[in-house]
Structure formats: C-alpha cells, structure tokens
Amino acid sequence: MLETFLKSHGEYHDDRYFKDLTTLKMGGYIRHFVMPETAEDLKVIIAYLKSNRIIFKVIGNGSNLVCGESDYNGVVISLKKLNSYEINNDELYVEAGVSAPMLAQLLAKQGLSCLEFASGIPGCIGGLVYMNAGAYRSSMSDIIKEVLVLKDDELIWMNNDELRFSYRHSIFHDHPRWIIVAARLKLERKDPKEIEELMKDRLERRKNTQPLDKPSAGSCFRNPDDGFAWKLIDGIGYRGFAVNDVSVSRKHSNFIVNNGNGTAEDYLAIACQIQDKVKEKYGIRLIMEVEKFNC
Numbered sequence: 001m002l003e004t005f006l007k008s009h010g011e012y013h014d015d016r017y018f019k020d021l022t023t024l025k026m027g028g029y030i031r032h033f034v035m036p037e038t039a040e041d042l043k044v045i046i047a048y049l050k051s052n053r054i055i056f057k058v059i060g061n062g063s064n065l066v067c068g069e070s071d072y073n074g075v076v077i078s079l080k081k082l083n084s085y086e087i088n089n090d091e092l093y094v095e096a097g098v099s100a101p102m103l104a105q106l107l108a109k110q111g112l113s114c115l116e117f118a119s120g121i122p123g124c125i126g127g128l129v130y131m132n133a134g135a136y137r138s139s140m141s142d143i144i145k146e147v148l149v150l151k152d153d154e155l156i157w158m159n160n161d162e163l164r165f166s167y168r169h170s171i172f173h174d175h176p177r178w179i180i181v182a183a184r185l186k187l188e189r190k191d192p193k194e195i196e197e198l199m200k201d202r203l204e205r206r207k208n209t210q211p212l213d214k215p216s217a218g219s220c221f222r223n224p225d226d227g228f229a230w231k232l233i234d235g236i237g238y239r240g241f242a243v244n245d246v247s248v249s250r251k252h253s254n255f256i257v258n259n260g261n262g263t264a265e266d267y268l269a270i271a272c273q274i275q276d277k278v279k280e281k282y283g284i285r286l287i288m289e290v291e292k293f294n295c
C-alpha cells in the first residue's frame with residue numbers, strides 16, 4: 001500500500017494542505033505528503049511512484065506556487081529534510097532543501113561571498129536552481145558549478161553549461177520529472193562586514209518596496225525584455241485592484257497578495273485581467289513568473 005511504502009522512506013502525513021506549505025497561503029488538501037531524509041530514499045520513492053503511475057510534485061518552500069483549492073490525490077514530496085551542506089575551500093556542497101536566506105546569512109558571517117543576491121528570496125536551494133532565481137543582476141546560474149540530478153532513476157552530476165539557464169528558466173522546466181538533489185556552488189572570500197552590510201541594505205530596500213507583511217508568491221509576472229511589469233500594471237490602473245480577498249499590492253503592483261481567505265481562482269482572475277488589459281494597451285503579453293499548480 002502506498003501509505004505504508006511512503007512511511008518506510010520518509011516522514012509521512014495525510015493531513016497537509018497547500019495553504020500551509022506555500023508563502024501565498026492558498027490551496028487545498030494533499031492526500032499524501034512525504035519528506036524523505038536521504039537522496040537514496042528519494043530515489044526509491046520516485047522509482048515506485050513512476051512504476052505505479054502515481055502522480056507527484058516536488059516542492060521546496062512553496063514560494064513560487066499558486067495552488068488550487070481542489071484535493072490533490074497524488075504525492076507531494078518536500079525536500080526540506082535534505083538539508084545538509086559542506087564548505088570545501090572555494091566550493092559549497094549544498095542539498096536542495098536548505099533555505100537560501102538562512103544559508104546566505106551563514107556564509108556572510110564566515111566571509112564567504114556567494115548568495116548575497118538571494119538573501120531575500122524565500123526559497124530552498126532546489127527551488128532557486130529550478131527557477132534560476134535572481135535579483136540585483138545576479139542569478140543562480142552565476143554561482144552554480146554543477147547540480148546533482150535524479151534523472152531517469154539515476155543520480156548524476158550535470159555541469160552549469162548543460163542546464164540551459166536563462167532568465168527565470170532552467171532545463172528543469174522542460175523535464176518536470178527530474179529532481180534537483182544538491183548543488184556545488186562557487187565561493188569567494190570577502191570581508192564579512194562588507195557582505196553583511198550589502199545584504200542588510202538590500203533587505204531594507206525589499207522591506208520598503210515589497211509587501212512582505214502579506215502572503216504572496218513574489219512577482220506575479222516576469223519583466224518584459226525592455227521594461228518592468230509593475231510599470232505596465234500601473235499603466236492600466238490596476239494597483240490596488242481586488243477580487244474578493246486577493247489584491248494587487250498597493251506597495252508593489254507586480255505582487256498579488258492574499259488578504260486572508262483568497263483563492264487561486266481569485267488570484268488568476270486578476271492575473272488574466274492584467275494580461276488582457278496590458279496586451280490591449282501596450283501590445284505586450286506578460287508572462288507569469290509564478291507557477292499555477294492543481295488549478
């Protein structure tokens with residue numbers, strides 16, 4: 001039986017909801033939720049699910065997901081228990097479930113420059129690699145040497161240049177069944193004070209410009225080639241626009257926030273209206289940066 005099998009390969013729960021596992025705080029019941037503690041357990045789980053044709057979704061910190069209200073009858077696999085890391089001179093080995101902001105702080109204290117740009121990105125390393133997450137003109141592709149991937153039931157290392165990184169994109173978007181297990185990142189020695197100051201400045205800037213007090217999934221849309229999504233959203237007058245308990249943030253119009261009991265349906269209704277109006281007014285098709293799931 002699936003439940004017994006999952007229990008023998010990780011921490012298992014049958015009472016989890018997406019709203020408790022995502023930063024946007026939306027989404028319905030998850031029939032099976034499991035947290036493997038080793039890459040080997042992860043490998044065995046995935047092989048079992050694939051051979052039994054059971055659907056699954058791997059998540060990190062759920063900070064880029066907009067999840068629907070209906071029950072998810074597959075298996076959600078959280079990698080948060082794959083959370084070890086090791087520093088070797090100018091290289092960091094880090095597992096996929098490690099929190100990026102936590103790691104950024106830890107490296108800064110030791111005078112290791114690497115994840116400064118990511119100190120305000122509330123995801124896990126696996127999610128940041130998947131998204132090629134970035135800020136302040138830096139992104140994961142700048143610091144990745146190689147990534148350990150569970151691919152076709154084997155664990156293999158893939159080099160940076162094999163991972164097809166571009167703006168908020170990686171090869172993993174084209175292979176949803178491949179799983180990022182760990183990464184090797186480049187480290188550079190710098191003055192700890194200098195790194196900490198830079199991170200403090202940037203976190204302050206985020207606090208002043210982003211609605212960090214409200215549940216969100218970060219920027220809703222990617223920026224178009226030569227501009228900013230928030231300017232286009234302001235241009236159509238949607239700052240503050242609301243559908244039920246979801247609204248376009250007044251602080252940053254590319255953030256759509258949950259004011260309490262918002263649903264993915266409300267979120268996507270706003271996003272679709274924005275896409276239509278921006279297309280009509282500017283001829284630009286805004287592409288969603290957040291991922292909708294189970295809706």
Ligand SMILES: Cc1cc2nc3c(=O)[nH]c(=O)nc-3n(C[C@H](O)[C@H](O)[C@H](O)COP(=O)(O)OP(=O)(O)OC[C@H]3O[C@@H](n4cnc5c(N)ncnc54)[C@H](O)[C@@H]3O)c2cc1C
Nearest residue numbers: 060061062063064123124126127128130133134180217218
């Ligand atoms: C307040 C706020 C600010 C943000 N600021 C930024 C920013 O400045 N820059 C930026 O780029 N993003 C930003 N984001 C968005 C988000 O944090 C990033 O996209 C982050 O990379 C998502 O990581 P996660 O662990 O939460 O992934 P999740 O949301 O859990 O998952 C996202 C996708 O990655 C896949 N995935 C996750 N882990 C793995 C894995 N190990 N193997 C294979 N696939 C995996 C999931 O299946 C899913 O498809 C922000 C979000 C918030 C809420």
